[in-house]
Amino acid sequence: MSSMPILKVKELSISFGGLRALKGVSFEVKEGGIFSIIGPNGAGKTTIFNCIGGQCRPDFGTIRFRDRDITGFRPHQVARLKIARSFQNMGLFPRMTVLENVLVGRHIHTAGGIFRSMLTLNRRCAKEEIAQRKAADGIIDLLNLISVRDKPAGGLPYGTKKTVELARAMAMEPELLLLDEPSGGMNVREREELKHRIKDIAVSKDITVVVVEHDMNLVMDISDEVLAVNFGEKIAQGTPEEIQRNPEVVRAYLGEEARI
Numbered sequence: 001m002s003s004m005p006i007l008k009v010k011e012l013s014i015s016f017g018g019l020r021a022l023k024g025v026s027f028e029v030k031e032g033g034i035f036s037i038i039g040p041n042g043a044g045k046t047t048i049f050n051c052i053g054g055q056c057r058p059d060f061g062t063i064r065f066r067d068r069d070i071t072g073f074r075p076h077q078v079a080r081l082k083i084a085r086s087f088q089n090m091g092l093f094p095r096m097t098v099l100e101n102v103l104v105g106r107h108i109h110t111a112g113g114i115f116r117s118m119l120t121l122n123r124r125c126a127k128e129e130i131a132q133r134k135a136a137d138g139i140i141d142l143l144n145l146i147s148v149r150d151k152p153a154g155g156l157p158y159g160t161k162k163t164v165e166l167a168r169a170m171a172m173e174p175e176l177l178l179l180d181e182p183s184g185g186m187n188v189r190e191r192e193e194l195k196h197r198i199k200d201i202a203v204s205k206d207i208t209v210v211v212v213e214h215d216m217n218l219v220m221d222i223s224d225e226v227l228a229v230n231f232g233e234k235i236a237q238g239t240p241e242e243i244q245r246n247p248e249v250v251r252a253y254l255g256e257e258a259r260i
Contacts, residue, residue, distance in 0.1 A: 006208050007028065007029040009064075011062070012062075014060075022048065024061070033209075033225065034202050035224065037211070037226075037229065038228050057071075058071065082172070083178070086178070087165070087180055092161060094152060097149070097153070098150070101164055143166060143167050159187060166179065174207060182213065226238065228248075
């Protein structure tokens with residue numbers, strides 16, 4: 001893991017209808033590692049992702065990716081910088097196959113857009129489609145989705161759908177991957193597999209991964225560094241061991257189902 005930060009968030013603040021969702025949150029993510037953001041429900045974790053990914057524009061503060069100010073960028077601009085994310089509420093196309101859903105994630109790597117490439121019959125587009133399918137199949141293989149490759153996404157078990165969502169994000173070939181509650185709805189076996197997948201993605205694909213997650217066992221097993229937030233404020237940052245011993249973090253989780 002490089003000591004250089006790939007992402008710098010400084011004094012990030014945003015309000016919704018008078019409610020302060022984030023209050024001056026600052027942190028840096030080192031390149032090549034796995035960085036997790038934890039906190040009770042409503043702590044502001046997904047709002048941080050929405051500001052980075054362009055779904056929300058912060059009221060104050062800056063977001064820098066590789067020393068470029070991307071504060072207020074729109075989602076398509078963020079995607080072009082090789083920042084990809086998965087969502088808590090999945091946006092898969094239920095009638096499309098797993099392969100077709102993953103191909104949607106390849107849209108930024110096609111000359112005329114993935115749907116235009118599928119509809120246009122000429123030699124150049126045919127060649128491009130073959131290349132995109134090959135790339136998509138590589139991701140499907142990496143994430144052990146071969147058995148459901150040609151099945152409609154809508155009929156798959158919830159845990160498998162979450163893996164397809166991850167595959168679609170991976171299809172963008174990101175340098176920074178944001179995973180929002182990737183283990184949500186998964187059983188114990190699926191969560192164990194996900195743990196190994198995230199580690200493998202970070203190491204073998206040289207991708208920096210930032211995870212928002214409630215499963216503390218998963219977070220503590222995969223993370224190089226952890227940021228804890230509560231009521232929109234940063235309360236601690238450090239190694240998993242430091243976070244587990246931090247009294248403010250322990251207090252924030254009292255009464256919560258997910259305990260440290």
